[in-house]
């Protein structure tokens with residue numbers, strides 16, 4: 559049985575916005591699944607359908623074997639959901655927040671004490687368990703959010719952009735908890751705008767764009783689609799004209815067969831199966847054309863390259879995609 563089985567789901571809002579056009583997801587139990595897309599691609603709407611907060615306008619959804627439409631209560635009782643907006647009460651302490659969640663989810667009073675200690679331990683908040691949450695950092699609040707979503711030991715947990723806005727250190731820390739939750743056997747459904755996050759954590763990824771799934775596979779499978787390697791070449795203080803001329807030389811040269819060439823702020827990138835073998839030939843051609851190359855690097859494709867390949871524009875508009883994205887971290 560799949561933990562989540564969504565077939566051809568559609569969700570059109572009452573104002574006519576077709577947020578989800580055709581989403582089919584079959585997620586096995588225990589999988590760490592990543593759902594990627596830029597702002598407005600349809601991630602949150604899909605999560606809301608899967609968690610029964612929205613009724614699909616087309617298609618069908620089964621979660622933990624329960625039908626989302628006819629057995630919505632059973633679905634809700636068997637899932638944890640960490641929404642983008644925090645659900646914690648800042649006036650309460652972590653212990654009080656988690657206890658409140660235990661009551662809301664009907665955790666039996668005899669189990670509550672141990673469950674609260676275990677969860678606060680899991681997210682490293684035991685030391686501040688009795689301090690009010692209002693002075694906590696963004697990362698601490700998110701960790702408390704994770705704990706409250708897990709009180710009823712759900713077999714599936716939905717995490718909607720759980721690390722957006724956190725610094726890399728706080729994000730890394732959350733990743734450890736997510737891994738641990740998944741290691742305990744919990745199926746994880748994660749939405750993120752951070753390609754590096756998906757690369758680190760997910761067994762499998764689907765990419766949504768304009769309400770439709772445009773690619774699915776393991777991070778390695780998706781990266782292998784790009785084929786070959788990526789050549790990064792930097793020039794000394796290039797202006798737009800220089801970059802465009804370099805792009806043309808790389809794109810039109812006979813060195814590579816069908817390379818994808820893009821300009822960057824400092825130079826060009828070339829994606830090609832021949833990038834490793836023939837990269838230096840391009841350097842020679844550029845130098846003969848009068849370019850001064852100041853930087854040169856060949857690396858394996860990252861998920862950013864996959865996005866460029868799939869969508870032509872990466873995860874543009876995703877404010878989470880910063881300098882600490884996959885390009886910086888995964889590059890050789």
Ligand SMILES: Nc1ncnc2c1ncn2[C@@H]1O[C@H](COP(=O)(O)OP(=O)(O)OP(=O)(O)O)[C@@H](O)[C@H]1O
Nearest residue numbers: 571573575577595596597598599600601602603604
């Ligand atoms: N209640 C609503 N009524 C009408 N349109 C909506 C509503 N909620 C979202 N939308 C629209 O549906 C589309 C998908 O939005 P959704 O929030 O699912 O995307 P997302 O991928 O989660 O984006 P983000 O990363 O910004 O959270 C967007 O065009 C959005 O403006």
